[in-house]
Amino acid sequence: MTRMIFINLPVSDLAKSQAFYEALGFANNPQFSDEGSACMVVSETIHVMLLTHAKWQGFTDRPIPPATMSEVLLALSCDSRDAVDAMNAAAAAHGGTADINPVQDLGFMYNRNLADPDGHVWEAMFMDMEAVSAE
Template sequence: MQRMIFINLPVADLAKSVAFYEATGATRNPQFSDDTAACMVISETIYVMLLTHPKFASFTSRPIGDRSSVHALLCLSCESKDAVLAQLDTAVKAGGTPDPTPEQDYGFMYGRSYEDPDGHIWEIMWMDPAAASGEAPAAT
């Protein structure tokens, strides 16, 4: 079995967050969703669990952070630079905030970022597979 990742995120407005993630391409798995949580499927190995603040708080004794601090940067790969730009455009049209981190353009690798409605930062990046494997020199 492939390893899977389940990212748990606290959200202030579950319905708004579900709508945002659906607009950016995720699908809601009703089997693991209710009025306190929504399981959003990014791929067959990547899931985002959107949890209301009370539900999230039931898993930890630590306080839930706010937009004034960052605890993680979540990064997803894309199949091309154009796909990075399309994902950014989709996220912004769905209510996301563009570029909370600087644009990264190294020729062989390109990245942008956006914040979801709760301020969780998603980085989206493309890397030339040949350059990453060492098969070809990196583009300049």
């Protein structure tokens, strides 16, 4: 069985968040979306569930942390350094924040951190596997 991951994120403005993730290249799956949620497909095995605060609270009594706090950093691989830069630029252009941490360039690995409109932290990263195996 191929495992799938569904990342559930509480969002304050569902339409704004859906537009943000579409700008990053994620596709909406209307089959698993409704007035309180949007299922954003990253790949066949990775989905991001955007949940309004009301819908989120139906799953847990735990408080939603403020946008200035980080609970997780979600790293997502990209095909190239240019794709990392493009994701970071798309985030900045669509209501997110680019480069919330310093750019990391280790030669074999390159990454940039961004935040969505609700402060959820993503790391767009590229790893040159040929350079890794040469070390």
